[in-house]
Amino acid sequence: MESKKTEGLVLKKYSGFYYVQDEKQNVYECKLRGKVKSQVFTGDKVIFTVLGENEGVLEKVLPRENELYRPKIANVSRAFIVMANDQPAPSLSLLDRLLFLTHYNRILPYIILNKCDLKAHKNAVLLKGYYPKAGFNFLMTSAIQGTGIGELRDAIRGQVAVLAGPSGAGKSSLLNVLIGAKNIETQEVSRKIGRGRHTTRHVELYPLESGGAVADTPGFSILDMPPVRSGDFKFYFPDFLPFMERCRFGDCLHYRERDCGVREAVDAGMIAGFRYNNYISMLEEVLENERCYK
Ligand SMILES: Nc1nc2c(ncn2[C@@H]2O[C@H](COP(=O)(O)OP(=O)(O)OP(=O)(O)O)[C@@H](O)[C@H]2O)c(=O)[nH]1
Ligand SMILES: [Mg+2]
Ligand SMILES: [Zn+2]
Numbered sequence: 001m002e003s004k005k006t007e008g009l010v011l012k013k014y015s016g017f018y019y020v021q022d023e024k025q026n027v028y029e030c031k032l033r034g035k036v037k038s039q040v041f042t043g044d045k046v047i048f049t050v051l052g053e054n055e056g057v058l059e060k061v062l063p064r065e066n067e068l069y070r071p072k073i074a075n076v077s078r079a080f081i082v083m084a085n086d087q088p089a090p091s092l093s094l095l096d097r098l099l100f101l102t103h104y105n106r107i108l109p110y111i112i113l114n115k116c117d118l119k120a121h122k123n124a125v126l127l128k129g130y131y132p133k134a135g136f137n138f139l140m141t142s143a144i145q146g147t148g149i150g151e152l153r154d155a156i157r158g159q160v161a162v163l164a165g166p167s168g169a170g171k172s173s174l175l176n177v178l179i180g181a182k183n184i185e186t187q188e189v190s191r192k193i194g195r196g197r198h199t200t201r202h203v204e205l206y207p208l209e210s211g212g213a214v215a216d217t218p219g220f221s222i223l224d225m226p227p228v229r230s231g232d233f234k235f236y237f238p239d240f241l242p243f244m245e246r247c248r249f250g251d252c253l254h255y256r257e258r259d260c261g262v263r264e265a266v267d268a269g270m271i272a273g274f275r276y277n278n279y280i281s282m283l284e285e286v287l288e289n290e291r292c293y294k
Contacts, residue, residue, distance in 0.1 A: 005059065009160075009213070010044045012204040018058050020048050021207060028056040036060065041067060041074040042203045042215065043160055066105050068162070071203045071217035075160050076105075080152070080214075082112045082165035082174065086121040087189050091166060095127070096278035098164060099136070103236040104226060110137040110155055114170040117142040130272040134239040143173035153178060157211040164217055168195060175216045179206050225285045227293070233286050237279060239271060253283060 008020035011027065018030045018040055030048050032040065038061050040046070045062040064074045079102040083090035095111065102109040111131050113124060120128070132138040139155070141148035152174070155161070163171040168189040176186065189195060207213040230253055234240065240254065246261025247254070254262035254276075265271045 004050045005047055006050055006056075007062075008046055008048050009205070010040060010042055010046055010058075011207070011213075012042055012202070013040065014202075018046075020046060020056060020058065025207060026054075028054055030056040030058040032058050033060075041072055042205055043074040043076060045075065066107065068105060068107075071162065071164065071215070073162055073203050073205075073215055073217075076107050076162050076215075077159045078110065078155065078161040079107045080110045080112050080155075080161060080163050082114050082163055082169040082171050083124070083127065084115040084118075084166075084169045085113055085124045086115060086118045088166060088168050088195050089121040090123045090127055090169075092123055092127065092274050093278050093281070094166060096275060097282065100233075100236050100282060101226070103238070104228060108137070110139060112139050112141055112148075112152070112165075112174075114141045114143060114174060116140040116147060117145050126272065126274060130275060134271075134275075136239075141174060143170050143177050146177060149174075149177050153208065153210050156208060156214050159212045160205070161212060161214045162217060163214060166195075167218070172216050175206060175214065178208060178214060225282060225289060227289065228286060230283065230286050230290060233283060239275070240265075240279070243270070255280065255283060 006022050008022045008028070011019045011021055018032065019027055020030050021027050028048065028050065036058065040058065040061055044064065046058050047060040047062065048056045048058045050056050066076065067074045068076060079098070081095060081098045083095060099109050113127060139148050139151050141152060163175065165171060172186045203215055203217050205213045205215045231251060234253055240262050243261040243265040244252070246264065247257070248259035249257055252260055254260050262271065266273060266276045
């Protein structure tokens with residue numbers, strides 16, 4: 001049989017094999033051609049040779065639009081940052097870190113407040129009260145009641161999307177609703193400590209019949225800052241930008257400078273105090289890293 005070179009999308013890696021989908025949605029179990037030196041990520045676009053009905057050899061990784069290391073995935077165009085309305089309580093500091101990281105990687109973020117069938121935790125009230133009116137994409141969902149799933153589906157169409165956020169927020173549950181199956185494992189949040197149990201352990205992309213593909217990822221709660229310069233860092237907070245014109249100094253970091261438009265906006269209630277405090281704690285890390293690398 002004549003071998004045929006085809007373009008495909010890596011859906012997952014599993015015990016030495018790569019599962020590659022072609023444009024007709026067929027999936028091939030591929031081995032890696034020995035000469036391929038680059039690491040293959042879920043989300044990579046690749047060239048592969050079809051060998052049998054469901055087998056192939058991965059020949060080459062095509063250039064990436066972007067790459068994330070936590071979770072490990074390439075070519076993501078949208079990130080859904082999932083927080084629970086309660087159980088576990090949403091973490092606003094993790095949310096702000098993830099928003100920064102998605103902007104830094106040129107990925108469009110959506111904030112998803114899942115479990116909207118539960119009574120809102122006070123952090124969820126703060127979240128709802130700030131981000132939508134500050135211009136962030138925001139969706140309320142309930143994986144259990146099926147609320148907001150249509151909008152989520154619309155936001156995934158034509159995209160490679162990733163679900164990210166703390167353990168127990170309901171990422172896998174949302175994915176199960178999206179793919180209309182129950183094959184992805186989910187687990188109850190621990191009653192005693194009110195946290196998730198780290199159920200999902202690997203990164204896998206699931207193509208949706210309605211278009212696009214979405215990856216489930218393991219939950220996490222700590223994220224290091226990438227090597228960004230303090231002078232650039234401040235531009236990754238889109239809600240601060242309109243107020244920066246009023247800063248007296250062009251290089252203002254909105255930290256301890258006089259006549260800072262961003263701090264004035266915080267005092268006037270236009271920027272949420274918690275959001276600004278999260279900015280400062282990340283900025284201090286960025287400044288600390290700069291001192292170390294000098
Ligand atoms: N009340 C309510 N419970 C939900 C909802 N979505 C998920 N849950 C429950 O929350 C628990 C955790 O859900 P998972 O989907 O496993 O959470 P996860 O984000 O994938 O967690 P990790 O894989 O550990 O990162 C499960 O018991 C779900 O049934 C929801 O919309 N409402
Ligand atoms: Mg999960
Ligand atoms: Zn300023």
